[in-house]
Amino acid sequence: TDYAQELLDGLDTLPGWPDAVKTMQRNWIGRSEGLEIRFDVNDADGNAVEPVSVFTTRPDTLMGVTFLSVAAEHPLALLAAQSKPVLADFIAELRQGGVSEAELETQEKRGMDTGLRALHPVSGEELPVYVANFVLMNYGTGAVMAVPAHDQRDWEFAKRYSLPIRMVIVDRGVLDALREIQHDLALGAGADAMRAALDGRTVDTFSTASAVQIIEGFEQRIQEQGAYTERGLLVNSGEYDGFDFQQALDALAERFKAHGRGQRRVNFRLRDWGVSRQRYWGCPIPVIRCEKCGDVPVPEEQLPVILPEDVAEQYSKIGGVQSPIKADPVWRQTTCPTCGGAAERETDTFDTFMESSWYYARYTSPGATTQVDERANYWLPVDQYIGGIEHAILHLLYFRFYHKLLRDEGLVNSDEPATNLLCQGMVIAETFYRDNADGSKDWINPADVELERDARARVIGAKLKSDGQPVQIGPTEKMSKSKNNGIDPQTMIGKYGADTVRLFSMFAAPPEQSLEWNEAGVEGMSRFLKRFWREVTAHAANPDHPSIQAVAEGHAVSLPLQAREAAEDGRGRAAETIDPASLDPDQKDLRRHLHETIQKVGDDFGRRHAFNTAIAALMELLNALNKFNDQSDQGRAVRHEALEAMVLLLNPVVPHISHALWQVLGHAATVLEDQPWPQADASAMVRDTLTLAVQVNGKLRATIEVAANASKEEAEALALAQPQVAHFLEGLRVRKVIVVPGKIVNIVAG
RNA sequence: GCCGGUGUGGCGGAAUGGUAGACGCGGCGGACUCAAAAUCCGCUGGCAGCGAUGUCGUGUAGGUUCGAGUCCUAUCACCGGUACCA
Numbered sequence: 001t002d003y004a005q006e007l008l009d010g011l012d013t014l015p016g017w018p019d020a021v022k023t024m025q026r027n028w029i030g031r032s033e034g035l036e037i038r039f040d041v042n043d044a045d046g047n048a049v050e051p052v053s054v055f056t057t058r059p060d061t062l063m064g065v066t067f068l069s070v071a072a073e074h075p076l077a078l079l080a081a082q083s084k085p086v087l088a089d090f091i092a093e094l095r096q097g098g099v100s101e102a103e104l105e106t107q108e109k110r111g112m113d114t115g116l117r118a119l120h121p122v123s124g125e126e127l128p129v130y131v132a133n134f135v136l137m138n139y140g141t142g143a144v145m146a147v148p149a150h151d152q153r154d155w156e157f158a159k160r161y162s163l164p165i166r167m168v169i170v171d172r173g174v175l176d177a178l179r180e181i182q183h184d185l186a187l188g189a190g191a192d193a194m195r196a197a198l199d200g201r202t203v204d205t206f207s208t209a210s211a212v213q214i215i216e217g218f219e220q221r222i223q224e225q226g227a228y229t230e231r232g233l234l235v236n237s238g239e240y241d242g243f244d245f246q247q248a249l250d251a252l253a254e255r256f257k258a259h260g261r262g263q264r265r266v267n268f269r270l271r272d273w274g275v276s277r278q279r280y281w282g283c284p285i286p287v288i289r290c291e292k293c294g295d296v297p298v299p300e301e302q303l304p305v306i307l308p309e310d311v312a313e314q315y316s317k318i319g320g321v322q323s324p325i326k327a328d329p330v331w332r333q334t335t336c337p338t339c340g341g342a343a344e345r346e347t348d349t350f351d352t353f354m355e356s357s358w359y360y361a362r363y364t365s366p367g368a369t370t371q372v373d374e375r376a377n378y379w380l381p382v383d384q385y386i387g388g389i390e391h392a393i394l395h396l397l398y399f400r401f402y403h404k405l406l407r408d409e410g411l412v413n414s415d416e417p418a419t420n421l422l423c424q425g426m427v428i429a430e431t432f433y434r435d436n437a438d439g440s441k442d443w444i445n446p447a448d449v450e451l452e453r454d455a456r457a458r459v460i461g462a463k464l465k466s467d468g469q470p471v472q473i474g475p476t477e478k479m480s481k482s483k484n485n486g487i488d489p490q491t492m493i494g495k496y497g498a499d500t501v502r503l504f505s506m507f508a509a510p511p512e513q514s515l516e517w518n519e520a521g522v523e524g525m526s527r528f529l530k531r532f533w534r535e536v537t538a539h540a541a542n543p544d545h546p547s548i549q550a551v552a553e554g555h556a557v558s559l560p561l562q563a564r565e566a567a568e569d570g571r572g573r574a575a576e577t578i579d580p581a582s583l584d585p586d587q588k589d590l591r592r593h594l595h596e597t598i599q600k601v602g603d604d605f606g607r608r609h610a611f612n613t614a615i616a617a618l619m620e621l622l623n624a625l626n627k628f629n630d631q632s633d634q635g636r637a638v639r640h641e642a643l644e645a646m647v648l649l650l651n652p653v654v655p656h657i658s659h660a661l662w663q664v665l666g667h668a669a670t671v672l673e674d675q676p677w678p679q680a681d682a683s684a685m686v687r688d689t690l691t692l693a694v695q696v697n698g699k700l701r702a703t704i705e706v707a708a709n710a711s712k713e714e715a716e717a718l719a720l721a722q723p724q725v726a727h728f729l730e731g732l733r734v735r736k737v738i739v740v741p742g743k744i745v746n747i748v749a750g
Numbered sequence: 751g752c753c754g755g756u757g758u759g760g761c762g763g764a765a766u767g768g769u770a771g772a773c774g775c776g777g778c779g780g781a782c783u784c785a786a787a788a789u790c791c792g793c794u795g796g797c798a799g800c801g802a803u804g805u806c807g808u809g810u811a812g813g814u815u816c817g818a819g820u821c822c823u824a825u826c827a828c829c830g831g832u833a834c835c836a
Contacts, residue, residue, distance in 0.1 A: 024753060028831090100832065101751090101832045102751075103832095105752060274833085274834085351836095356836075389830060391836080393753090451776090453776075458760040458761090504774095508763080512755095520774095520775050520776070521775055524773095612764085613764065616764075618773095693769040695768085698816065699817095736816065737816090738816050740768060
């Protein structure tokens, strides 16, 4: 918690982290500002006992406090329980229950009166003190001031135990109504002071009767339907009437400071990290307990402390649910490193997050004899960290916290452990099963199942390949042994090759989404790579292809057969160069398509991390190349440029095939990885004409081709001249035409 | 409960306020083949229509906008986290 503020502020220095993760961490750290206020407390006989402090973010509701709630472990609860057995039983019962936040928050609100009475710090009124199951000892002070009119949880509690609900916050309309009544009263009584309360305004919006109605309606809603939790204006609060939130906060902070009864305070939801776990696996906490010397760290030369390995045997003796090293009477026995007397080892182990919090730093310093060495500062922070979104809070917060610890120990010199974070999804797959007679299920691997479809290609059933009998279709879920829906990547790699499997993994979904495994999809990727291979080798087999040069230079590269034959015929000649000015429209189109693809792939890989759309763009380009049968010199030159660029663009995803094809394209002497990343040529992307969508009242009615430099007026005139447009404008008057250059013409008519 | 996310054809998904369904899978039809596989070509959101085309359509209900899958409000379902699963 000492690092809470820094962990919060550090999030603003991480533009490369997903906003969802940063938002979750901010909420988890949960910084809130408010007041800590001390309430004096009397016992049932009216004698003063220890006072209680509460933390509140809503001091403006102070005059609406009708009781106090404390956690079951709170000292006041324990004090009251001493003389009240039924309360002691209740507290014991609450401690039995679950401790997780989800359990505490969803269970029914329950409580019990302690019999103690807190004194309101402003009014002096006596307020009951309840033990409540929803108050947590480790947040704030373990005690809260309950304002049922303006806090929904307190409201539910008050309803259940018939405690008063006192309205002290209203919206502007209600306050005005209240003032109207006071104004009327003041006139009747002739009291100038009341007139002053109106801030000099003349209020005649309300009659007294309607004002009463407004106030009663507001109050009734609170009493019957639930708390009003918005910030508003204070009423029923004596000298603070009419104040807004900030005024009330400032006034009360001042007042309590003067009386030594409270102060402004920043509170964090974040709790300290309890690093011990009562279980066997995990690193033993290297501490020895000595009756004489207390807790003594295990000396460095005795590290690491090794877990016993005969636990299976031990376990059968122990039974039950205890950690084997806790139950083992022998393992713990040792001697005290300080006094040499008999002592016992700590039997708790570390939370496994202890190791996952700094492994990345240790990885920079293999073989180091200290935790990390100077290599850490060369490599860190991590440029690109990748992990599942399920780690958004715990691991990724411990990770950041630990880095700051390492920094404060002088082991690293950066503030944050990773510059960029990508949260990837899980791999999921379909599930299939058969019901057994005893109600259990036999899960069947998707690879053994064949799907049945109706005429519309919808899946209507599934059957086991081996016996042809039907199986049930289950949900698509995270791959697991228990659901038998796992696919061994090695089997897939053996069948289709590593490139194909990688390509599918990148294509099936954006990385942050879950990826649905589907063998037919993998086959599709295999088809794409085969088509690409054929496209390149067919191009290379052309007698005019530059790869011939490679053989001529004596490089014994493994060219595809056709290319090799062409090469050995000695028919090679130098590559044609592209003359952009002499390209025909189809050649220009292909070249523009190529350079637009280069731009898109670069952006998708580098900025958007949208590998799936980058691959889709390359598939489109291959489809275009496939239709491009131009065998002229310039046609081949354009194709050659496109194929080389595609090989380079695909290299990060399919390194093996692209490495081979790079050689096929005539680069026997160079390595693909040494080549610069392709750059889009702006001049190749220039368009002569653009296609605009034409809408009438927001609905698409036609498309038009306009010159790239056409004016808005020209586009508008052409749009209005379309027969389809005229048809839909019949009987209507054109009111407005919106032209968005390069995109759309929208005709608004009515 | 609270915090974060997701919801689009038969399926995975695309669309960075401007032509919804790119690309892939599946399906249908055709070519090649003695045949099958592989490969290639064409079609493929629903409804109506021979067709041109029209119309509906992005969980649900509203709203903002000339224009909304995209922004806002409410709501439903599902997924992740909720501090001892890691």
